[in-house]
Amino acid sequence: MFIDKVTVFLKAGRGGDGCTSFKRGRYVSCGRPDGGNGGRGGDVYFEYDVHMATLLDLSCTPRLKAEDGQKGSSNNKFGKSGKDLILKIPVGTLVFKSGKFYADYSGTANERILVVKGGRGGRGNASFKTARYTAPRISEKGEPGEAAEVNLELLLIAEVGLVGFPNSGKSTLLSQISAAKPKIADYPFTTLIPNLGVVNYRGKSFVVADIPGIIEGAHKGRGLGFEFLRHIRRTNILVFIIDVSATDGKDPYLSYKVLNDELRKYSKYLVKKHIITVLNKIDLPNCREHIKKFMKHLKNKKIFKISAATGSGVNELIVEMIKMLKDPPVLKFEEEVENVFVKKYIYQPKFQVNFENGVFVVTGTKIEALTKMTKFSEDEALRRYQNIIKKIGLEVELERMGAKPGDTVKIGNFEFVFER
Numbered sequence: 001m002f003i004d005k006v007t008v009f010l011k012a013g014r015g016g017d018g019c020t021s022f023k024r025g026r027y028v029s030c031g032r033p034d035g036g037n038g039g040r041g042g043d044v045y046f047e048y049d050v051h052m053a054t055l056l057d058l059s060c061t062p063r064l065k066a067e068d069g070q071k072g073s074s075n076n077k078f079g080k081s082g083k084d085l086i087l088k089i090p091v092g093t094l095v096f097k098s099g100k101f102y103a104d105y106s107g108t109a110n111e112r113i114l115v116v117k118g119g120r121g122g123r124g125n126a127s128f129k130t131a132r133y134t135a136p137r138i139s140e141k142g143e144p145g146e147a148a149e150v151n152l153e154l155l156l157i158a159e160v161g162l163v164g165f166p167n168s169g170k171s172t173l174l175s176q177i178s179a180a181k182p183k184i185a186d187y188p189f190t191t192l193i194p195n196l197g198v199v200n201y202r203g204k205s206f207v208v209a210d211i212p213g214i215i216e217g218a219h220k221g222r223g224l225g226f227e228f229l230r231h232i233r234r235t236n237i238l239v240f241i242i243d244v245s246a247t248d249g250k251d252p253y254l255s256y257k258v259l260n261d262e263l264r265k266y267s268k269y270l271v272k273k274h275i276i277t278v279l280n281k282i283d284l285p286n287c288r289e290h291i292k293k294f295m296k297h298l299k300n301k302k303i304f305k306i307s308a309a310t311g312s313g314v315n316e317l318i319v320e321m322i323k324m325l326k327d328p329p330v331l332k333f334e335e336e337v338e339n340v341f342v343k344k345y346i347y348q349p350k351f352q353v354n355f356e357n358g359v360f361v362v363t364g365t366k367i368e369a370l371t372k373m374t375k376f377s378e379d380e381a382l383r384r385y386q387n388i389i390k391k392i393g394l395e396v397e398l399e400r401m402g403a404k405p406g407d408t409v410k411i412g413n414f415e416f417v418f419e420r
Contacts, residue, residue: 004154006055009063010116012145013041013082016069018122020139020378023075033136034076035125041118041145042066042082046095046103048111049088053196055152058087066116069142072124082118089152092234096151115150119143122373138380140373158196158209160321161232163263164241165255169280171195173241173308174210177318201318206325209235233267237274237324239317244291244305245284252279253294274324276304278317283307350392353401360398360409360418367394368412395420 016038022031044066067082095103095113103113122140129136162170178197195210211232232238240259244252256277263270277298279291282305295303304320306313351364370388375381389395398409398418407418 003054003056003059006058006152007062007149008058008152009147009149010044010085011063011065011147012044012116012118013066013068014144015039015041015119015121015142016071016079017141018124018127018139019072019074019077020125020137021074022125022135032134033125033129034074035139036072036074036077036079037124037127038072038121038140038142039069039079039081040121041069041142042084043114043118044085044116045087045112045114046089046093047086047113048091050091052088052090055089055093055154058089058152066118066145068145069118069121071142072121072139076124076126079121081121084118086112090154092155094153094155096153098148099151102150116146116148119145136380138378138384139375140381141375143369143373155234158207158235159325160199160206160208160237160239161235162208162210162239162241163232164259165243165250168241168243168255169308170210170241173278173280173306173314174208176308176311176314177201178208199318199321201315201322204322206321232270235273237276237321238263238270239276239278239321241278241280242294243281244279244287244294245281246286246290247281247284251293252290253297256294276317276320276324277301278304278306280306280308283310283312351394351397353394353397355401358408359415360401360403360407362394362409362411367392371411371414 018038019035021033021035023034024031044064064085064087066085069082070079072079094101095115097115102115120143122142125136125139128138162173164170174195174197177199197208197210199206199208209232240256242252242256242259243250246252279287279294281287282291291305302320304313304317306317308314349364351362351367354361354363367389370385374385376385399420403409403418405419409416409418
């Protein structure tokens with residue numbers, strides 16, 4: 001089954017908790033702190049696999065999680081780190097994380113992309129020991145791992161894309177020039193998925209994609225074209241296959257114009273690619289008259305006349321494809337993907353305070369992580385947390401916002417009572 005769009009929920013592993021422990025033994029009057037740190041949570045990666053051609057495997061498991069880190073223990077023993085989760089995806093896959101573009105996966109073999117990062121392991125009390133603070137009774141909880149909804153879109157990698165209306169002969173041509181065996185029949189939308197074929201001709205080889213039939217209005221979502229038009233974004237050459245026999249009653253030149261318009265409306269960058277115009281089915285009766293009419297509209301344009309069924313004119317077409325592939329169009333990434341993705345680095349304060357429904361809501365990556373990793377059951381951990389909040393100016397900001405003793409302050413999933 002060909003699956004080219006998948007949504008998965010990925011969660012990295014949680015870091016292991018740190019340990020609060022003191023060295024005990026015979027002749028040891030004052031035990032020293034020896035609580036170890038927790039192990040880090042496992043990360044989630046995507047890895048390129050040259051043998052994959054579909055996202056079917058990921059569609060079967062929409063929720064995936066990496067391994068959690070283990071807790072630290074006494075005698076300065078660190079917890080074991082969680083095992084990373086490595087997911088295989090085909091080359092040409094676009095990755096969108098939480099609704100925003102994240103990566104264009106067209107890399108090299110064994111290349112990996114970090115998608116969600118595992119949580120840091122909590123520190124044990126041995127890590128808090130200083131020259132003045134010799135017996136800390138404090139440790140941290142493990143940091144939760146990142147989580148995100150990830151959308152994957154596969155763009156087939158092919159140098160040449162065959163486009164045309166249903167029954168124009170694209171699948172027949174692909175079977176003629178390669179070893180591909182697409183389903184061929186005389187009814188609309190015989191091709192329900194894109195097909196790939198490798199062309200080998202006089203020592204030259206390249207990949208050709210047969211894109212499912214486009215109909216008028218495909219750029220708005222009609223027919224199958226809307227689903228599969230994106231697969232021709234990475235092609236260097238587009239081959240317009242026009243049924244010149246007009247057995248369906250459509251004027252060949254009108255079909256050519258509609259095909260051009262549909263591609264231009266779908267993406268203004270597609271028309272910048274090399275385009276080869278092919279009149280197919282010249283072996284059928286009454287085609288000569290239609291060819292003459294077609295050629296009158298495009299007098300100065302090179303037109304190839306072939307019969308995909310008999311093979312007439314096909315070799316000349318392959319030679320032209322090879323010739324154009326020597327000088328591929330230079331398109332920027334945004335022209336392939338139709339969006340300009342720019343990384344923006346925006347300064348974010350340590351925290352932000354908003355008053356919502358009678359509650360002071362504090363947000364911020366660092367303050368939320370500190371809250372999640374603090375063991376409030378430990379008195380020293382609680383005092384440390386209060387000192388940090390005071391140093392970063394959160395209390396002052398809450399007072400400025402109008403907080404009074406007894407008001408509720410929410411940080412992440414935790415609620416506190418404001419006091420002075």
